[in-house]
Amino acid sequence: MNQAVPSKLPHIGTTIFTVMSALAAECGAINLSQGFPDFGTDEHLAALAYAYMKKGMNQYAPMPGIMPLRERIAAKTEALYGYSPHPETEITITSGATEALYAAIAAFVTQGDEVIVLEPCYDSYMPAIELNGGKVIGVPLIAPHFELNRVALAAAITPCTRAIIINSPHNPTGAIMSQADMLWLENLLSNTDIILISDEVYEHIIFAGTHESVLKYPRLAERSVVISSFGKTFHITGWKVGYAIAPAPLMREFRKVHQFLTFSTATPLQYAIAEYLQQPERYLEVSSFYKQKRDTFCQLMQATRFSLMPCKGTYFQLANYSAISSEPDTTFAIWLTKEIGVATVPVSVFYRLPKQEHFLRFCFAKTDETLERAVERLAKL
Template sequence: MQTKLPKVGTTIFTTMSQMANEYQAINLSQGFPNFPIDPLIEELLAKNSKENVHQYTPMAGLPALLEGIAALVSRVYQRNIHPATEILVTAGATQGIFAALQALVHPGEEVVILDPAYDCYDPAVHLAGGKPVHISMREDFTIDWKEVRETVNQKTRILIINNPHNPSGKMMEESDFNSLVQVMGDHPNLILISDEVYEFITFEKKHFSAHNHEILRNRSIIVSSFGKTFHLTGWKVGYLIAPEYILKEIKKVHQYLVFSVNSVAQKTLADYISTTDVTTLGTFYQDKRDRFKELMAKSKFELLPSEGTYFQTARYKAISQLSDVQFCEWMVKEVGVAAIPLSVFYEDSTDYRTIRFCFAKTDETLVQAAERLCRI
């Protein structure tokens, strides 16, 4: 059978997690927390499971949740959005990105992707009949805006950014957004997908969002994730915010892709979203980042700056000359810790001998992992 995605196989996340299970290794590879969710969410879920909320919600989302999201955006970003026309609740951020690309990209149109990039972007562009155009960031994960300006052209339909950035943990500066605004201004038909699923997991630096820029938000699809924000990754609930003229096209795909998202989860999140302060999330994860950094201080790894997300990148040049994929396989088998190689996030498999750890784990897990890593 001829495949539509000849370059796609088993994802590195699945591979490393399977290896971690096989070799009884500590899994710091896949990006999911291993600690309990907020007890209040558990209580609300139990309560709502007994209520009459088990049928389809409206396609775009439960009205109470849409209103809660609008209120959250107003509190955090001082932006007023219309709940009924500018928000779409999705079955996870990945489904939202897929629906957006399917709705907006026509055969032959280009989508600019900044590498290293989350692995769902490229296949979704291919399936839409578009052409992914990859631009590599510099080795320090900063963006070469001169190359972006030289690459974007009349065929470019969408530019995708990811801030805070997975896998690097890097955050865009205000100067980056000034450059982005210039690119958008030079290309009036260009649409931005701003993947901001880690928007509330930020540390010392301020998070600059497409919400804060009028030029951007009027031509942007902003991607958010309840799974990341409330460490509910298994619930697979995210949302898109975009102007009505863009979102109405995405809804056309969404309604035939999933139609609507889990009703009990939506009701529970609607009840919870107004009671919690998302601005404290950064402090929670910053403590974990600092704890892991402290535990790794005597290791031979070079820890790179982690400004947001719950990922810590590390160079191992002082340890081995193996490729990053080979090194991660060796670590699972011989050290008992699973990580993710960064080369898999590059279209051309660029290898800077850098790997990614997830520190969204209990202190016990981080201590045990660091003890093993420090023995290398």
């Protein structure tokens, strides 16, 4: 071909997570950038996966996921949120939350539809909306505590609004939606056909109160696709097993996309997770595990000049560095990786139009030893 291939996403490059992880590896920096644990998963869970492989569970799973896993998710959802999705028609196992997000957006967003995202937001939302002909409408959360901007969200709704994407606990800020936010949202959306896509991948990593799942609110649940991921809950981000819950009419459309996106998700991994979920303490104890990590990290960071924001959920800690530098956050993050040897993610990349607020995101899903070594370096600043 003589001409450049026209890009469907001309302004998108390699994600910042890949860039920062590659830079960290190149510079031998401690990687607190990408959101994955540097410790292993439970050996019992790994053994289950191997056992199911040896048992011969190695062919395609059913398109919506294996029934035992869907049944366990239904039971967990009922126990935690008082909502009982039908395993047959209202739950689909996906190849991570990323696939579920894409399938939900592709199923419901058509040319010219507006989709509201609350910025800063996880990086897959906006490209998925654009690839499906939708228009991204960004509504910023209110810094520095990143609360929902109710006035701005209500004002952003138009007759073209097809969907709103929310995420609580929130990556990258660690903020959470309150019960009052959810009740307000329920009223805002009543008498509309707007679909709510609720990214709840950090549902089991919450430090302040309980998780306000959309599924606790019947008038929201009836219009929502709720998405979660076992990667975050069981320290298995590389397994890429997630799921979506939605009322049957929405799920029917969701599955039409899912079946051609991946068709189905790794069979032995689904069986392993299904068996593991038989013990609720496996997911119920995750919050206290990460709370300890968060507290250790925050305690260590007192020896630095970073100013930490409240972290109410997720395994990310937001830190303001204005006392150290006035450089833009991307410049500062690259400098920090190369010169100090600690990789982070600059928060401006989670916005459509980068903001300059001097925040970095640190991932504390790391061993205490990794966190100690990183903070030792940061304390020199």
